[in-house]
Amino acid sequence: MSVDAVGTERRGRRARKAIRQARDITMLPSLHRRIPLTELMDGAQVERIDAASMRILEDVGVVFRDEIALEDWRRAGADVRGETVHLDRGLVRELIATIPAQYTIHARNPDKSLPFGGDRSIFVPMTGAPYLRDLDDVRRAPTLDDLANFHKLSHMLPALHSSAHHIVEPMDHPISHRHLRITYSSMRHSDKTFMGMTTSPKNAEDVMEMCAILFGEDFLEDHAVCTGNCNGNSPLVWDETMLGAMRAFARRKQPVLCSPFVLGGANTPASVAPTVAQLNAEALSALAYTQVVRKGAPAIYGHYLSTVSMKSGAPMAGTPEISLMNYMIGQMARYYGVPWRSSNTLGGAKTFDAQAGYESATTLMSVLHAGCNYVWHSAGWNEAGMHCSVAKFVVDAEQCAMGYRMAEGVRWDDFDEALTAVKDIGPGGHYLGHPHTLENFQRAFFMPELFDNNAIEQWAAEGSVEITERALAYAKALLKDYEQPMLDPGVDEALLDYIARREREIPAAEALNQDH
């Protein structure tokens, strides 16, 4: 080895060590996508879906199982027959026209507020799991402390833009009080954006009150601070719980995800394009309703997408038709000028095995290429949403960081400089010691923390650790370093006072959660 090569190698080792030691928990800004999107449909096909959806809304109609909503629709001029609302396409178009296409979702730490919609995307962790796989990969019922750990991890993982809400269900607290504790945990343990519970209209009102305490009542009027999800019952039904929660959010001008719940083949036709037409009709009906409740309220075109196995009846994830539907739905949302939500990293594996990896990565790639704005369920989802896995949570978050980098596209600013390096190095040379390499290698190529790419001998010498164990060690190390973000003590006290009062007022048991 030449003296020069030794020096290069020494510099390389020092640089590598410095990278290993740094842990940057700075949140990545709202992703500004710069890759072209996968658009399957030409203009005529987009219009064919649109026309089919409008025909469904006019001829078949949508059931709103809620007296207030039916009354609202009558007042808005819809043709209401029993519980079925027939919506004229002119009325639908007029209503959805007032949904804002782009806005900012505000965090309590202004540095973590997120430009949203258009070519912006954000990653939001999974929510709603009745079980977790914990820091020792044991599957069990979650507690409020477990939930707090997920909120802490969300706070620290750079590609996650939100702490969401009930990532896992805190089973050690009464159902009727949970929404208060969940909301407080999201607010307390992270200063990123979060989601609000929509498990009942009253629960949604409580979330809005707590947001008013955290941000100030007036602030909410002009700023989105809390997103809430409302699922439809496909085909073509919205129920009372979801509609009441939707009103609570829309009245306060907080963004509602209007999410038909698709089990493709079971509650939709057994075909991709017609499923999109039905889902589109369902989403439009709820998006339109948010504007009946309050003109100009932000709203998000949503859906939960799975296909059903005709062998077993089980919902499936990571299948080709889900990718295709995502591409088409993205086009429809952009056609209407409404930001849209999809689901990331879904899967049906029972453990964090290779199945989970394939399903999650396929879905991540498809939603990024589809141009999804609100990339929900971006970390932790496994077992069809029945559990959130700590190991998968941190790996998924790193995958989001990798997808983020991909979707940012290619830099050209160093192109000419780097070509000089090609000339400097010449045929048969190596680049590791070249000044351009030394200046750029940290940001040039993504280096995943949680993938092991070492030779098998080194891997064996380090204990033959597979990804689950590696990820759990990583999560433990993160939690050890966690520091609670500052929260104004007066605000904190007011939140706790509100919770204490509501816990006195609310009886001990209510309906089960339905959030997905």
Added chain:
Amino acid sequence: MSVDAVGTERRGRRARKAIRQARDITMLPSLHRRIPLTELMDGAQVERIDAASMRILEDVGVVFRDEIALEDWRRAGADVRGETVHLDRGLVRELIATIPAQYTIHARNPDKSLPFGGDRSIFVPMTGAPYLRDLDDVRRAPTLDDLANFHKLSHMLPALHSSAHHIVEPMDHPISHRHLRITYSSMRHSDKTFMGMTTSPKNAEDVMEMCAILFGEDFLEDHAVCTGNCNGNSPLVWDETMLGAMRAFARRKQPVLCSPFVLGGANTPASVAPTVAQLNAEALSALAYTQVVRKGAPAIYGHYLSTVSMKSGAPMAGTPEISLMNYMIGQMARYYGVPWRSSNTLGGAKTFDAQAGYESATTLMSVLHAGCNYVWHSAGWNEAGMHCSVAKFVVDAEQCAMGYRMAEGVRWDDFDEALTAVKDIGPGGHYLGHPHTLENFQRAFFMPELFDNNAIEQWAAEGSVEITERALAYAKALLKDYEQPMLDPGVDEALLDYIARREREIPAAEALNQDH
């Protein structure tokens, strides 16, 4: 449950049972892609890469470490200085213009011949692994019987279009005789297309002789029947072994994959676009050389792509920059009108864990969206190519089938009929019993065999089987059902005679394999 619902459920169960029992090993035709591709670059950026590559070829030059090639280049009018060949852009363009853009790769079973290039893609299993993880997931040295098993699986897995060649190295045979045994195994155990060994010029000649026996000498002259890979030594070097093998294939008009071997950041600049410019120059230099050897010989724009971790020095797969480079390289290959090869399902995991799943699925999605024609290393690759895993082989092949379905795009022929179903079913209904569903469900939504989507209770009752075990059981079942495809006894005897003669002629030891 109503009488009608009972009937529907019974029909559903019968249909599900029928699906479970059928195992269709019919090969999928060469994929006809119908999704739009991800093209990152505008026309000016494509021309910027082209101009940079041409400047590299003119000013820096490419080293051809081979006397015959240097003499060929002198005769072709290139500026040869020592071992360095400086290629004028006019000469390069003139030479590559005669590479066919589209043709058929012929299999010995004409039903399995593959239209290739343009919007056609084919999936080819991995090759070159010095180890395998076997039918019991034990990592060990492979034998010729192990290789035969992979050829049998390739024959039976519908989305694999080739049996490739040395999927694993048959370590129980002398290195110098292996290429004969490998080629015979590919030819014997499968009637799909295959690849030819390029481990030395003489070995490549043996493969060509065996192809002439299998297909007839005259047939080769006008038909591509065997692809061979030649790796470059980036930056900007082609060595004697590869160039000699390249000549053996090109002279017989058999397609050569011209594959720069990129360890991004180590043997290229630490930046995406300049790496593509260098790789493009390297690929063009070899593509041009195939036409010096024989005008009109088919050739394939190739590469092996990884990025190097600056933390550990290890090559990485499934990283965002590899996706970006694939998108750009696809555009360049289409700009030159040459079919192109990329690598699928690469990864550095040591076992078939979630890391392997993420890496493989990310890469599969990126090469499909990049519009790759020759999707090599599509099954089995793990541990940076150091082993081929039986479990991963069958799962990857199913993933290819899923990617295939996605890349076919969306059908519209049943759109109006399915919309009638939406009207028939109405709000709140279910589709499982509807005639459109019963007619279409088998092909509507892909149902993976190797993903388990059942509830955890059922999964536990069935033994809590993770994907590796499931996949190995599947591989064993396939091999049990394997039937050797008919091979003309006269041809078979001629092949065996050729091998016997060559084994008498060839001494016992030669150079190691270099194929990737």
